Amino acid sequence: MSSDLYGRKYEENLTKMRWVPMDIKTIEVWQFEGDEPDKVEINSVASKDIESWVDRNPKVVSKRKLLRTIRLIVFPTLFQADCTVEEIPFERRIFEKIIKDFNLPKPFLTNYTQFSDGTGIFASFLHPKDCVSYICQGPDSMYNPPRRMSVAVTQDMTHSKLTGLIGVNSEDTQKFISYVENASAMLSQPLLIPTIMCELSLDQQKIDLTMTGWSLLRVEKAAAIDDMPINVGEDIAMEGDFGTWTKRLNGICTELSYLEDRISALIAATEALDAETEFVAKAFPKDCTGRLQDEKYHAAAVREYAGYVLRLQRRSCDRVRRQDKRARNAVPAVLNLMTQRDTRMNIEVARDSKAIAAASRRDSSAMKSIAVVTIVFLPGTFVSTLFSMPMFDWQNKSGKLVVSRRFYIYWAITVPLTIVTILIWVMWMRKDALNKSRLLKEARASAGSWREKAGETEQKDISEPESDSDSDSTKTDGIISKVKRRATTLSNMAMSEQGGDDETAGADKGSTHSNSNGVIEKVKRRVTTKSLGRTNSSAV
Numbered sequence: 001m002s003s004d005l006y007g008r009k010y011e012e013n014l015t016k017m018r019w020v021p022m023d024i025k026t027i028e029v030w031q032f033e034g035d036e037p038d039k040v041e042i043n044s045v046a047s048k049d050i051e052s053w054v055d056r057n058p059k060v061v062s063k064r065k066l067l068r069t070i071r072l073i074v075f076p077t078l079f080q081a082d083c084t085v086e087e088i089p090f091e092r093r094i095f096e097k098i099i100k101d102f103n104l105p106k107p108f109l110t111n112y113t114q115f116s117d118g119t120g121i122f123a124s125f126l127h128p129k130d131c132v133s134y135i136c137q138g139p140d141s142m143y144n145p146p147r148r149m150s151v152a153v154t155q156d157m158t159h160s161k162l163t164g165l166i167g168v169n170s171e172d173t174q175k176f177i178s179y180v181e182n183a184s185a186m187l188s189q190p191l192l193i194p195t196i197m198c199e200l201s202l203d204q205q206k207i208d209l210t211m212t213g214w215s216l217l218r219v220e221k222a223a224a225i226d227d228m229p230i231n232v233g234e235d236i237a238m239e240g241d242f243g244t245w246t247k248r249l250n251g252i253c254t255e256l257s258y259l260e261d262r263i264s265a266l267i268a269a270t271e272a273l274d275a276e277t278e279f280v281a282k283a284f285p286k287d288c289t290g291r292l293q294d295e296k297y298h299a300a301a302v303r304e305y306a307g308y309v310l311r312l313q314r315r316s317c318d319r320v321r322r323q324d325k326r327a328r329n330a331v332p333a334v335l336n337l338m339t340q341r342d343t344r345m346n347i348e349v350a351r352d353s354k355a356i357a358a359a360s361r362r363d364s365s366a367m368k369s370i371a372v373v374t375i376v377f378l379p380g381t382f383v384s385t386l387f388s389m390p391m392f393d394w395q396n397k398s399g400k401l402v403v404s405r406r407f408y409i410y411w412a413i414t415v416p417l418t419i420v421t422i423l424i425w426v427m428w429m430r431k432d433a434l435n436k437s438r439l440l441k442e443a444r445a446s447a448g449s450w451r452e453k454a455g456e457t458e459q460k461d462i463s464e465p466e467s468d469s470d471s472d473s474t475k476t477d478g479i480i481s482k483v484k485r486r487a488t489t490l491s492n493m494a495m496s497e498q499g500g501d502d503e504t505a506g507a508d509k510g511s512t513h514s515n516s517n518g519v520i521e522k523v524k525r526r527v528t529t530k531s532l533g534r535t536n537s538s539a540v
Helices: 002-016 047-055 092-101 107-113 170-182 192-222 242-282 291-387 405-463 469-496 502-539
Strands: 024-032 041-045 066-076 121-127 131-137 150-156 161-168
Touching: 002 107, 024 047, 024 170, 041 047, 041 170, 047 092, 066 170, 092 161, 107 131, 107 150, 121 242, 131 192, 131 242, 150 192, 161 170, 161 192, 170 192, 192 242, 192 291, 242 291
Parallel strands: 066 161
Antiparallel strands: 024 041, 024 066, 121 131, 131 150, 150 161
């Protein structure tokens, strides 16, 4: 059943892929009797020569006994914009031939093409004829360009043959090959390649962790949270303000949580790998000799290597947790700094306001003094101005009147003009009072109409079947909010009304306020009654 399922998914993935032939790297060992055991051939093969390389078999032309065979293909992964892999650097016919001739597990294609965010995969597959296969995939890296490693290897224990297909990013190809060259003596162990992949995947996560830690340090320096001197030869403080730093800290916390997921997934995969290496190492008899003894030694070495990689991963996971703790401690620190900055600004504003108030008091005192002086000298000024008019002839010595006969003209113009000015002022004030009274009446009428609408809506909601409770609740909330706004308008109008009968205005204001509150409370009670009725109906 499982093999049929794997085969069906394998065929589905084959139809979805785009096949882009590219050059590849090959790692090959053909060890015959009498050859050096550590001789590894690493070559670049053009896309047109891949099929002939797969069909190559030096055993046919050699008369010596073949001790072991290792044939590995290293190809570059091709990422899409959404971090999925939909392109394979082979022709489809050649890829299917590699899977078949190398006896590789078909789920490799499914795991390779999917985005492995926060997941690490290690699985083993048993085949008939003493063959065992392993699939191992590390989590993708976080920063662009994303990186991914996928491995599928099969060991034929009857013929001492190891075959594999390894997908790595082009930036990591040379590093992977150098790892293989350094461990060429243990290359016949099928679990060596997955262990190398786990270490390289950890290196990728370390790069992401270093970049995240550097961003955290820049924020700490910019916000003056960390005053420890660092000899980097440049100012590393992040530009921006408190809002920028807080946003970046939240992003760092998110990135660290992703990193912890990825490294934890790597730890889980490596733990399964370590258990498998322990099982393989214990499978050898204690008194084995010759080549079997070498294989036992190499299996024990691979187990130690897997344990070493596991310790590195756990150490990196602890480092992620420490950085996450630093980032989460930095968030309230930055917020406290923002509060302190706002407090200092408020203190400065208060000081300025105090200075402005003091200056205003000084100006008020000066104006008061000017007003007092003006009042003292105003009668004298008026009298002197009046008597200096040509209407008075103070130099008259003939006994005639000092006051001119036309002095009445002054009063005939001054008195009516004064009366007209006073009348205009009174009319203006009266008009303003009428406008305020009209607005107050309109507000009262609007409050009454909304009260009626609220009652009609409630009666309609009770009488009609409930088809959309959320819509009814929204409408009722809208009515309540509008009534509240009307009540606020009424209160403001009542408080701002000046002139007229103060007692009547106060009574109107209190009546309007009480009416509005009564409408609001009535609508709230009806909404509560309606909600309880719906709840009981639903329960029934």
